[in-house]
Amino acid sequence: MPVKDCKNVWILAEVQHGKLSPTAYELLHAGRKLADDLEEKLCAVVLGNHVGKYARDLIEHGADVVYVCESDQLENYVDDTYAKVLTDLVQTYHPNKLLIPATNCGRALSAKTAVFVGTGLTADATQVQINKADGQLYATRPTFGGNLMATITCAKTRPEMCSLRPMAYDKAPLQKGRKGEIVKFPFTKGKHASLAKFLEFIKSKEEGLDLSEVTVIVAGGRGVGKKEGFHLLHQLAQRLGGAVGASRGPVDSGWIDYRYQIGLTGRTVKPKLYIACGISGQIQHMAGVSGADVIVAINKDPNAPIMKMAHYAVEGDMYEVIPAMLEALS
Ligand SMILES: Cc1cc2nc3c(=O)[nH]c(=O)nc-3n(C[C@H](O)[C@H](O)[C@H](O)COP(=O)(O)OP(=O)(O)OC[C@H]3O[C@@H](n4cnc5c(N)ncnc54)[C@H](O)[C@@H]3O)c2cc1C
Structure with missing residues (x-):
């Protein structure tokens, strides 16, 4: 797909153990500014089982469109399955930018999806902005062990992908009654299923709260x-x-x-x-x-x-x- 035909800023609204992660609101905050600068829509993607219930909330926090893919096959996070669904969504709707939270799962998912799609990814960014001259995503992250801050671009392929550090942005404010569109995206067993299987989640025994x-x-x-x-x-x-x-x-x-x-x-x-x-x-x-x-x-x-x-x-x-x-x- 030619770069000029890719439109809209997408964010992945991560669901962890059945609950919407706070990073969803942070990415909506960061993404809203990017979308406004580009005069494009802000879209959220939510994957999981029984996750359609979060769509309204995402709209009321700034999303114009929410893509929902629900299946019992998405109940638990599996890299391969999630990356296949996200890749399919990207190849169907051709977003311009795609932000994913740099959580444990988000880091794995963003890398795998970038490879499946064949595009560039800036991992673990702390700041994102649009370069107004050419509409490119400028993603900034610490590099060389934190000695330098590097701003990374991806000129030739779309979507420009970025995993964004949790808490790098404030949460988007709630705008009660805000309207948006909800698009259901089907889970297709043959196309999306993986050979990898989720067996068990083992919580860390470390002392204290996160x-x-x-x-x-x-x-x-x-x-x-x-x-x-x-x-x-x-x-x-x-x-x-x-x-x-x-x-x-x-x-x-x-x-x-x-x-x-x-x-x-x-x-x-x-x-x-x-x-x-x-x-x-x-x-x-x-x-x-x-x-x-x-x-x-x-x-x-x-x-x-x-x-x-x-x-x-x-x-x-x-x-x-x-x-x-x-x-x-x-
Ligand atoms: C590229 C790079 C990346 C880095 N990334 C990070 C990072 O992500 N996070 C990070 O923290 N550092 C990072 N550092 C290291 C950073 O530069 C400092 O070395 C580090 O933060 C110092 O840790 P500190 O303050 O615990 O130790 P120190 O600088 O040694 O300070 C110890 C303090 O404890 C006080 N003290 C001693 N005993 C007591 C006591 N009994 N009661 C009260 N006060 C006491 C002392 O007065 C002193 O002020 C990085 C460095 C580099 C070069």
């Missing part, structure tokens, strides 16, 4: 000093109904798993309250927390950079300050 699910994050840095020190952070996080995060220092030291790392080469978070314990506030860490509403820093060194960036700076040893906080809270 960083994307909470409004309070208690993060530890190299100042925590030892693996066991994170138990204290877990206690505070639990008391506040939040989750534990970390800077790169403790991850590199093996005190906590990489999936808790916040920053340029870790995750981007947007909590209401971010309590940084024994974190100096280097730019690569702060890049992941700039969306936090309130930052509290607990640090022994009053001259640590974070003490100037935080809304509230507590000078002291975290092993004295956190127990005092726990006591006050109880």
Whole structure:
């Protein structure tokens, strides 16, 4: 299909374990701006079993069209099946841009779909915009271990695909009563089914809540000093109904798993309250927390950079300050 004949901005509204993922609203926010700049429609794709119920909600958050493909074969995420359906949709309707959340499943799905379709993909972008001169998608992401920000384009093939980091964008606002079109897309067993089968989902046994699910994050840095020190952070996080995060220092030291790392080469978070314990506030860490509403820093060194960036700076040893906080809270 010639590039000029591909129209509209698509987003994949991911469904995880039967629930619409919050990334759907973030992608609608990012996609709405792209679609408006191009004067094209914003379309959402939702795949799964009994997922048509989400179509209205997606329209009320900015989608003009929602493509729904429902089947018991899509009940659980399987790369191959999902990529075949998404490829079929792309080859039927010829979108111009396609955004997919850079979640675990989204990263796999975007790569496989890009290969099936034969187009380019910018993985794990943190920002997307339209170059007004030629309508191309400019997707920006950290590269070379976070030392550079690269803006990547895909000039010759469509759709220009991009997986977008969760929490890189705010959620699109609700516009009650907004109207749009719902298009049902059939699941075709012969064409879409895969040899791969879903057997079982095994939830991680790691302590605590996921960083994307909470409004309070208690993060530890190299100042925590030892693996066991994170138990204290877990206690505070639990008391506040939040989750534990970390800077790169403790991850590199093996005190906590990489999936808790916040920053340029870790995750981007947007909590209401971010309590940084024994974190100096280097730019690569702060890049992941700039969306936090309130930052509290607990640090022994009053001259640590974070003490100037935080809304509230507590000078002291975290092993004295956190127990005092726990006591006050109880
Ligand atoms: C390309 C690249 C990408 C990177 N990506 C990331 C990233 O994604 N995320 C990230 O976090 N970093 C990242 N980094 C590393 C970053 O530059 C810093 O090295 C790192 O953030 C420092 O971690 P920290 O603040 O925990 O440790 P430090 O800088 O060592 O700071 C420890 C702090 O703890 C304080 N302290 C010590 N003991 C106590 C105590 N008992 N109580 C209270 N305070 C105490 C100290 O005063 C100090 O301020 C990256 C670096 C590079 C080069």
